[in-house]
Amino acid sequence: MMGNSSIINERTERTQWFLQDRFGMFIHWGLYAIPARGEWVQSVERISNEDYKTYFDEFDPIRYDPSAWARAAKQAGMKYAVLTAKHHDGFCLFDSALTDYKSTNTRARRDLVWEFLEAFRAEGLKVGLYYSLVDWHHEDYPAFRDNHHPMRDNENEKRNPETFSQYLSYMHGQVRELLTNYGKLDIMWFDFSYGEMVGEKWKATELMAMIRSLQPHIIVDNRLESGGEGGGSIYTNNPLSYSGDFASPEQIIPPHGVKDQDGNSIPWEANITLNNNWGYTAHDLQYKSITTVIRKLVECVSKNGNLLLNVGPNAMGEIPRDSLDILAGVGNWMAQNSASIYECGQADLSKPEWGRYTQKGNRLYAHIFEENIGSINLNGLAGRIKKARLLADGSEVFLNRPWNAILFMEDAFLSFAKPEALTYPLPDKRNTVVELE
Ligand code: H79
Numbered sequence: 001m002m003g004n005s006s007i008i009n010e011r012t013e014r015t016q017w018f019l020q021d022r023f024g025m026f027i028h029w030g031l032y033a034i035p036a037r038g039e040w041v042q043s044v045e046r047i048s049n050e051d052y053k054t055y056f057d058e059f060d061p062i063r064y065d066p067s068a069w070a071r072a073a074k075q076a077g078m079k080y081a082v083l084t085a086k087h088h089d090g091f092c093l094f095d096s097a098l099t100d101y102k103s104t105n106t107r108a109r110r111d112l113v114w115e116f117l118e119a120f121r122a123e124g125l126k127v128g129l130y131y132s133l134v135d136w137h138h139e140d141y142p143a144f145r146d147n148h149h150p151m152r153d154n155e156n157e158k159r160n161p162e163t164f165s166q167y168l169s170y171m172h173g174q175v176r177e178l179l180t181n182y183g184k185l186d187i188m189w190f191d192f193s194y195g196e197m198v199g200e201k202w203k204a205t206e207l208m209a210m211i212r213s214l215q216p217h218i219i220v221d222n223r224l225e226s227g228g229e230g231g232g233s234i235y236t237n238n239p240l241s242y243s244g245d246f247a248s249p250e251q252i253i254p255p256h257g258v259k260d261q262d263g264n265s266i267p268w269e270a271n272i273t274l275n276n277n278w279g280y281t282a283h284d285l286q287y288k289s290i291t292t293v294i295r296k297l298v299e300c301v302s303k304n305g306n307l308l309l310n311v312g313p314n315a316m317g318e319i320p321r322d323s324l325d326i327l328a329g330v331g332n333w334m335a336q337n338s339a340s341i342y343e344c345g346q347a348d349l350s351k352p353e354w355g356r357y358t359q360k361g362n363r364l365y366a367h368i369f370e371e372n373i374g375s376i377n378l379n380g381l382a383g384r385i386k387k388a389r390l391l392a393d394g395s396e397v398f399l400n401r402p403w404n405a406i407l408f409m410e411d412a413f414l415s416f417a418k419p420e421a422l423t424y425p426l427p428d429k430r431n432t433v434v435e436l437e
Contacts, residue, residue, distance in 0.1 A: 007239050007243070008016065008237075011239075011245045011267065014245055016244060017067070018267060018269075018306065018344045019306070021079035021126065021306070022077050022300070022341050023075070023077055023078050023079055023306065023334075024079060024082060024126075024269070024308045024309070025072075025081040025082070025308070026082050026083060026130075026271055026310035027066075027082065027128075027281070027313065028279045029083065029084055029317075029401040030087050030094065031052070031055040031059055031316040032055070032089060032092045033280040033312070033313065033314050033375065034055040034313070034315045035075060037281060037282075037283075038278070038281045038284075039089070039279030040088070041280075042136055043136060043220070044108075044219075044411070049136070050084060052089065056101070057097040057106075058107075058233050059106040060106065061313075062316060063318050064316075065316045065317065066115050066116045066118075066119035067122070067123075068157040068319075069081075069116070069119065069120075069313070069319060070120045070123040071123065072328075073112075073327070074123045074125060075331040076249040076334065077330065077338050077341070078125065079126060079308075080126075080128060080187065081116075081125055081127060082129065082187055082189050082308060083127075083128075083129060083130065084129075084130050085129040085132055086132050086174070086205055087130070087132050088132045088134045088191075089137060090132075090137025090292075091103075091137065091175070092400075093111075093113045094177070095111045096113055098177070099170075101137055107114055113182065114182065114381045117182055119184065126186040127185060127186055127187070128189055129182075129185060129290070130189040130191060130193050131174070131175060131178065131179055132190075132192075132204055133191070133192060133193065134195075135171070138164075140163040140164055140165075140279050141168040156308065172207055174382075175210070176210060176214070179210075179215050184217060186217075186218060186293075187218065187220075188219070188221070189221050189248075190224055191221075191228055192223045192226070193223055193225055193226055194223060197225075198224075198225055198379030199242060201238070202224055204224040204242035205241055205242060208241050209241070214365075219245035220244045220245050221244050221269075222244035222245075222246065222247050222248055224242045224244065225244065227250075228251070228271075229250070230247060230391065232244065232247075234266055235247070235261065235266065237262050237264075238437070245267060245308075246267040246268055246269050247266055247269075247362075248268070249268065249269075251271070251273065252270065253272075253305070254268075254305075256303065257304050258398040266308065267306075268305045269308050269311065270305055270308065271308040273309075274293070274311060274326055275287045277312060278310055279311065279312045279314060280315070284325050287326060291324075293330050294431050295367075295369060297309075297330070298431075299356060300365045301345065302346060302358050303346055304345045304346045305404070333431060336392040336393070337431070339365075339435070340358050340367065340391060340433045344358040344360040344365065345358065346358075346359065346437075347359035347364055347370065349381075350379075352378070354369065355367045355368045356375045357370040358368070360385075363437055364435075364436040366378070366414070366433065366434040366435075366436060368431075368432045368433070368434065371430065375414060378414060381436070385436050385437065386437050388434050388436050390435075391420035391434065391435065392432070392433065393437075396403065397434050398414065398415040399413070399414060399415075414434060
């Protein structure tokens with residue numbers, strides 16, 4: 001068992017920065033920005049590689065300016081970013097020696113990954129790359145050539161084990177390129193395992209040994225062993241070498257965070273889109289509100305998790321205006337309230353009915369989501385709070401009105417007005433944070 005406890009210890013070491021930073025940008029960008037019907041378009045519409053090549057021939061993102069992306073991420077309060085170096089369609093945004101299907105062979109003639117990494121590092125952000133295990137383009141990934149849908153993929157019938165091992169060499173080779181030619185990377189984000197395509201089907205022990213030897217500090221997601229639904233040996237007290245450093249719930253914030261079988265917290269990051277798609281989708285205008293995004297971020301942190309929030313730049317290379325507006329709004333909130341996010345985690349209190357707590361040492365952050373309430377009840381905190389201040393402006397919030405102390409012996413009480421007043425609107429009615437010391 002020694003090996004496994006050391007896997008957990010090393011995971012704890014490697015993920016320290018990750019658990020402090022809490023908030024990152026996911027970027028889904030590739031040829032699918034041109035059809036603009038989501039990153040699964042080739043599979044969903046059964047587009048042949050020959051027809052899909054139209055987009056390769058046309059790809060020319062003349063307004064790609066990763067410094068602008070990096071500024072938007074930083075202003076939003078994000079501390080790291082993850083770009084799709086290769087998605088399921090197999091198109092590489094980097095100058096791989098192992099394929100011609102890459103951005104440097106398009107009209108762009110640019111190594112888009114390299115420029116992304118430079119720009120985000122220059123803004124002081126940590127950087128990661130997404131790499132799809134699934135590959136609809138590679139000729140030795142035969143199961144997807146006729147039928148791109150993995151859930152309906154009958155690999156026993158369609159996949160030739162000998163040619164598949166050539167795909168594995170290609171995949172391992174590209175991971176080696178990314179970890180060798182692009183400087184220090186902070187995150188490696190694989191996507192995804194499904195059905196029988198799990199773990200050693202990817203030669204995962206060998207792959208992880210290579211990753212650890214090339215970049216010992218990089219953190220890896222858990223998808224060499226699982227899909228977006230969660231799972232894998234990271235959830236046990238007996239994780240395998242390729243169990244990954246963090247769990248990656250997709251489009252969901254787990255009700256109770258992520259814990260292993262013994263109830264210990266596991267590092268985790270919810271990956272969530274701004275609208276209903278990952279890749280740029282012109283007709284999808286169902287964007288989440290600024291408030292919804294802020295509350296999702298707070299919810300993740302209140303359960304010891306991170307939020308990796310996705311943007312899908314368009315074919316010109318720009319993050320859509322709607323997305324930029326949301327990021328700016330989240331950034332305005334973060335500019336005043338990020339002390340309740342960074343280095344914070346779950347509080348030793350149950351969820352209050354008016355919002356959520358986060359905690360950092362002896363500082364408790366009361367995130368108030370209900371509107372138009374003049375006072376809130378702090379169950380179980382009577383006598384434990386020295387002072388209460390609005391995090392946004394440092395202004396005083398009143399504690400412990402005498403008659404409340406009598407009515408609620410266990411509770412403290414916060415009031416946003418002088419003690420005589422019964423109700424009073426909160427200074428900022430939405431997503432107000434009170435710092436309790
Ligand atoms: O990269 C993003 C997604 O493309 C990828 N993971 C995130 C991070 C992902 N792979 N699989 N899935 C998500 C789940 C599969 C969903 C599907 Fe479908 C249901 C595939 C086909 C039906 C969603 C809906 C995609 C196309 C239609």
